[in-house]
Amino acid sequence: MAQGSRFATTVTDTPQGVLVIALAGQLDAHTAPDFERLLEKTIREDTRTKIVLDFEPLEYIASAGLGVLMGFIEEVREQGGDIKFGAVPEKIYHVLDLLGFPIVFQIAPTVDEARGMFAS
Amino acid sequence: MAKTIAVKEKKERLYRSLIRGSSLRVALQLIGGFAFFAIVMVIDLIAHSVKSYQGMVLDIVRLGLHFGGVYLWSRAFGPFFPRLSELARGSGKPETNTVPIRSMQIFVIALVVAVATSLLPGLFILNVQENPYGPKTANVVLSFNLLSITWAFCASILLVGFSKLVYLWQRTREVRKRLYTWLAILASYVIFRYMIDEAIIESDTITDIIAYSLVALVFFGTLFLWFRIPWIPHITKRSKQRIIFYSGLAGALSISGALVFEGEQVSSIFHWYSPFLQECVLMLFIALAAYFGLIFFNALFTLSSTELVERRAAEVESLTKLTRFSSDVLTSELLLDIPKLTSEIATLAKEATKADAAWIELSTPRSEKDAGIPFRSYIGIDQPLAYLLSEQPLTSRDRHLQGLILSAEVSEKLKPVVASTVYISDGAVPAHATGWWSVIGMPLINKGYARGAIFVAKQHEFGFDNEDVVVLTAFTDVASLAVDTARLLSDSIEKQKFDGELRAARAMQQSLLPAVVPEIPGFEVSAISIPAYEVGGDYYDFSNLYDGAPIALIGDVSGKGISASIFMAETKGIAQGLAPLVRSGKELLIGVNDTLMRNLQRDATHRSFVTLAAVSFHRDLVKYTRAGHTPLLHFSNDGQYRYFQPKGMGIGFVRKEIFNNVLEEQEFSLEKGDVIVMFSDGITEVRDANNVELGYQRFAEIVRASRFEPDVQKMTDRILRDVLLYAGAMAFSDDATFVIVRRL
Incomplete structure (x- = not known):
């Protein structure tokens, strides 16, 4: 696989203004800046703050990727939005769990359930 | 010997001073030229007064002096013409186009003056035919002299310009030979005509034929000798159009000049004054008419192919540039x-x-x-x-x-x-x-x-x-x-820079690790940290708490390279400073988080965090607390193992209110022969050839297999060896760190 395509994101707009961003591949020190730019654009330029991250296609997440997630959560919440996780694979959940992410982020078994959390 | 050298030097110095003072030289040559004509004038006036105005000797003397004047003047005018011989032989250079055009313009001006002055005698009607012995008054003699000075002046300019143009692009012996041949033809024509005029040779049909043949020879000789005009192919289309205009003009002027001189009135006047001069000027006009005609038609006929030539030249130019570019670049x-x-x-x-x-x-x-x-x-x-x-x-x-x-x-x-x-x-x-x-x-x-x-x-x-x-x-x-x-x-x-940074980062990281593993009474301790190629941020350290209880720390800083190392140094500093002030690992981690959160960059771009775990030893008890770090592996002496994973968030993520609330501390007793292993994710995330992670379970099995080694140092070596064997590699892709403690 070429270096540039190790990590990919797919952004889908869903009803109720919730933006679903699917993460695929490997989110590590090399690809984290791309992810960061995407979040920055989404949150600061497009002012979209209701975000569900679809972890299902993600193979690997490194500390740099986790840093990006942590970096935006406060900003999003200050604006009345949230970042919720859906369909987190077990291995990635383990990493998130070690770092205490489940305490900060709401994590749902599926993307639809994560979206549903915005309604309630 | 020395004398001749001195003379040589003197000469050279003189020569140099002459060259340097070229304006002085030009002035001297101009004055010298005038001097020749002044002598002619004096001779003419004397001849007039003694009423023996005509005669071959007088004519030859007069002509010789005229040639002397023309020669000096043409030397003087040389520097005013563009330095053609110094032209770089690169087509497309502006000089290639401007030099011929500039020369043509000078020609046209000189010819206009020459032709205009040729008309003067006719206008003033200096009727000399009435007096067979010469001009009536000294005024007429003076007028003739002034006229001839003007022509000589123009002729000098034309001659210099002509020779320069001929040498343009090709200053070879062959060209010089042609130039001499041409001059010989012109001279033979002049001499022959003079001899007929002065009745040295009987004028008959044969001499007429020879005379006209010589005119034809001058004309066609000019065409033949100078047929190829080497600079014409190198000038641009626009310049060629201008050359056509000027050469046409110059040619027309030359023809009209020749006609004026052949005309009854002017010819008879001049024939009377100096047959030699008349023939020379006439010959010059004919030759110039031929030459300019040649340039005119040459330029005209090649006009259509100019674009092609220009293109070729441009191609050659760009290829030359390209070659230079490639060698330069x-x-x-x-x-x-x-x-x-x-x-x-x-x-x-x-x-x-x-x-x-x-x-x-x-x-x-x-x-x-x-x-x-x-x-x-x-x-x-x-x-x-x-x-x-x-x-x-x-x-x-x-x-x-x-x-x-x-x-x-x-x-x-x-x-x-x-x-x-x-x-x-x-x-x-x-x-x-x-x-x-x-x-x-x-x-x-x-x-x-x-x-x-x-x-x-x-x-x-x-x-x-x-x-x-x-x-x-x-x-x-x-x-x-x-x-x-x-x-x-x-x-x-980039790689070199990167390698330099790596070396610095590695050196820094190594210096942050304890030089020796401290002795903990009743325990046996071994620690190792192997940096990966792109240094990560693994870290371990030892200290003592407020009550003197030993504490072991292990951490992993997010990011890589020098920034991770700096962050690690910060963490180490805070931990080392705080440890003697606190009573437990939990208090220590809370303090570290609190301090780092206050100092960390708040923006997402530079968000860093660290995972940290601490084990403190209190007699039989061990207390374990964990801020986002990998769990602690505990091996009982009976071979059972378990991972301790108390709750705790990474340091640098959240405010202290949340962090402190979440953080847990677990305590358990450590029996004789029990082993605990603190490690970083660089160990358990090692992958084998099939990209399968080592994982906690396999890691525990590796540790189990090393349990019976005589000391923890040997255990460490064996665990490391087995992990590398699993990976099938000689290096880790992430920092790999572990600390082993065995109860004695």
Whole structure:
């Protein structure tokens, strides 16, 4: 696989203004800046703050990727939005769990359930 | 001997001073020339007063003095003509065009003056025929002398200019030979005519025939000797048009000059004054008429082929440039400056094909490090328009190109693609840019792949021909090489920088680790940290708490390289400073988080965090607390193991209110022979050949297998060996760290 395509994101707009961003591949020190730019654009330029991250296609997440997630959560919440996780694979959940992410982020078994959390 | 050298030096000094003072030399030559004519005038006046005005001896003396004057003057005028011999032999240089034109202009002026003064005697009607012994008054003698001075002046200019033009582009012996032959023909004509005029030879039919043959010889000899005018092919079309104009004018003036001199009135006057002078001037006019006629027709007939010649010259020029460019570029600092290199390439491509615009696009950068460098250059075109021409589906009359994207086509076919008809109608570009274009796309190929493309465009249809493609192909080969070398170079420089940083980071990280593992009474301790190639942020340390209880720390800083090392140093400093002030590992981690949160960069871009775990030893009890770090492995002496994973968030993530609330501390007793292993994720995330992670369970099995080693040092070695065996590699891709403690 070429270096540039190790990590990919797919952004889908869903009803109720919730933006679903699917993460695929490997989110590590090399690809984290791309992810960061995407979040920055989404949150600061497009002012979209209701975000569900679809972890299902993600193979690997490194500390740099986790840093990006942590970096935006406060900003999003200050604006009345949230970042919720859906369909987190077990291995990635383990990493998130070690770092205490489940305490900060709401994590749902599926993307639809994560979206549903915005309604309630 | 010494004397001759001294003389030589003296001469040389004199010569040099003369050369240096060239304005003085010119002045002296001008005055000298006048002096000759003044002598003629004095002789004429004396002859007039003694009433023996005519005669061969007088004529020859007069002519000799005239030649002397003309010679000195022509030497004086030399420097005023453009330095033709010094011209660089490069076509397309401005001098190549300006020098002949400038010379022609000077000719025309000199001829106008000469012809105008030739008319004067006729206007003033110096009727000398009535007096067979010469002019009536001294005034007439003076008038003749003044006239001849004017002609001589003009003739000097014409002669110098002529010789300079003849030598233009070819100062060879052969040309000199031709020049002498020509002068001999002219001289023989003058002498023969003079002899007939003065009745030295009987004038009959045969002499007439010879005389006319000599006129023909002067005319055709001129044509033949100077037929090839070497500078004409090298001048541009525009300059050629001007040359045609001026040479036509000069030719017409020469002919009218010749006619005036052959005319009854003027000829008879001059015949009377000096038959020699008359013949010389007449001959000069004929020869010049022939020469200018030659230039005129030569320029006229080659006018149509000029464009082709110009093109060839431009091609040669651009290929020369290209060669120079390739040799320059492969050694110069251009290679260190990719944007400058690409813009240089685009400029040259535009020149080589005489295109209106050229642009270059380099495809996907080789590594992320390149991403910041602009890999595009646009010369003579705006980016939006270039984008429409090369990156958008084409609107074209060529059916095979209709709807295709030029850049894609080029990189797919790996061959030049010529689009002779491309229509730009988009409102996004300025109105003057809309309409038909022709574009060539050339792939920049390296190792069989397209690494980008060069495009040249003209704002009309069918703007390029095969020659352009050939030239551009040769050019692109060199450009590819240059671009690729530049990229390799920039990569290796980046790598060097990176390697330098790595060494610094590694040295720093090593210095942050404890030099020796401390002795903990009743326990056996071993620790190891192996940095990966791209140093990560693993860390371990030992300290003592407020009550003196030993504490072992292990951590993993997010990020890599020097920034991770700095962050690690910060963490170590805080932990070492706080440990003696707190009573437990939990308090220590809370303190570290609190301090770091207050000091950390708040923006997402630089968000760093660290995972940290602490084990403190209190007699039989061990207390474990964990801030986001990997769990603690505990092996009982009976071979059972468990992982302790108390709750705790990474340091640097959340405010202390949340962090402190979440953080847990677990305590358990450590029996004799029990082992605990603190480790970083670099160990358990090691992958085997099938990309399968080692994981906690397999790691525990490896530790279990090492349990019976005599000391923890040997255990450490064996665990490390087994982990590497699992990975099938000799190095870790992430830092790998573990600390083993065994109860004695």
